[in-house]
Amino acid sequence: MRFVLASASPARLALLRAAGVEPEVVVSGVDEDSFVGPPAELALVLAEHKAQAVADRLALASRPDSALTLVLGCDSVLELDGRAHGKPSDAAEAVQRWQEMRGRTGLLHTGHCLVELSPGSDAAAPEHRRVSELATATVHFGRPTDAEIDAYVATGEPLRVAGGFTLDRLGGWFVDSIEGDPGTVLGLSLPLLRTMLDQLDLDVPRLWAAS
Numbered sequence: 081m082r083f084v085l086a087s088a089s090p091a092r093l094a095l096l097r098a099a100g101v102e103p104e105v106v107v108s109g110v111d112e113d114s115f116v117g118p119p120a121e122l123a124l125v126l127a128e129h130k131a132q133a134v135a136d137r138l139a140l141a142s143r144p145d146s147a148l149t150l151v152l153g154c155d156s157v158l159e160l161d162g163r164a165h166g167k168p169s170d171a172a173e174a175v176q177r178w179q180e181m182r183g184r185t186g187l188l189h190t191g192h193c194l195v196e197l198s199p200g201s202d203a204a205a206p207e208h209r210r211v212s213e214l215a216t217a218t219v220h221f222g223r224p225t226d227a228e229i230d231a232y233v234a235t236g237e238p239l240r241v242a243g244g245f246t247l248d249r250l251g252g253w254f255v256d257s258i259e260g261d262p263g264t265v266l267g268l269s270l271p272l273l274r275t276m277l278d279q280l281d282l283d284v285p286r287l288w289a290a291s
Contacts, residue, residue: 081290086134086153091241091248092267099270100288108133108153112166119159120189124214126155127191131210135195149197150282150290156267158219158243159187166242174238178229181221181245182254188243190215190264194276211276215269217260221245224254242267 085092085103096103108130115126131153138149158165160181168174196209224232237251238244245251247258247265263269274284 081286082147082149083287083290084134084138084149084151086130086151087267089154089267091246092154095263095266095268095270101290103152106134106137106151112155117164119157119162119164119187120214120216122164123155123157123189124191124193124212126157127153127193128210128212129153130155131193131195135197139197148199150280150287151195151197152268152273153193153195154190154268156188156190156242156265158245159189160184165244168239168244171233171239174233174244175229177244178224178233178238178254179226182229183223184221186219186221186243188217188219188258188265190217190267190269192269192272192276194273194280196280209280211279213272213276215261215264215272217258217262217264219243219258219265220256222254222256228254 083101083103085096085105086108088107093105110130110133112126115122117125131151135151138151165177168177191214193210193212232238232250235250237246237249245255247255247262258265261269261271277283
């Protein structure tokens with residue numbers, strides 16, 4: 081089996097590798113800024129478009145004797161006051177974002193989409209299977225000082241991640257706690273991915289074997 085991660089996220093790749101999976105990485109090229117909608121819906125729609133874009137590309141290049149291929153697309157969106165927040169566009173926005181978030185609680189939504197491509201199949205064929213699920217975690221932000229916010233933004237990290245923060249890197253200093261699967265905040269929920277595999281009649285050891 082061939083397992084493809086339709087994401088350039090280092091955190092998702094590291095999480096899968098730590099869980100025994102060595103995926104191929106194929107970046108979708110989907111323009112995230114062209115999509116709008118409620119935060120949870122937006123995270124799921126973007127995940128679906130990313131997975132489908134890569135699946136379509138792989139299907140065109142597949143051979144009849146190709147192995148079963150799974151494509152995983154994910155996207156994370158922070159919800160604060162009912163508004164969706166992706167990656168800050170610049171340092172000024174990142175500073176403003178953190179000034180709004182500190183001491184408050186937000187929801188981190190991560191959409192997941194698995195696309196199954198059978199050997200030699202067309203991504204749009206009727207027998208083609210796709211599973212989509214959403215994971216949500218509650219994030220309780222700390223109260224970094226203005227100086228700490230400025231220093232954090234100066235590292236460039238908040239500009240590269242959804243919501244403008246990380247849990248497993250520098251941003252972890254400023255997150256007091258979370259409710260839910262930590263993987264959701266990192267960008268990929270392993271327990272949810274396991275249930276999605278089950279819906280496709282697959283199990284986790286198949287992913288280990290694909291590595």
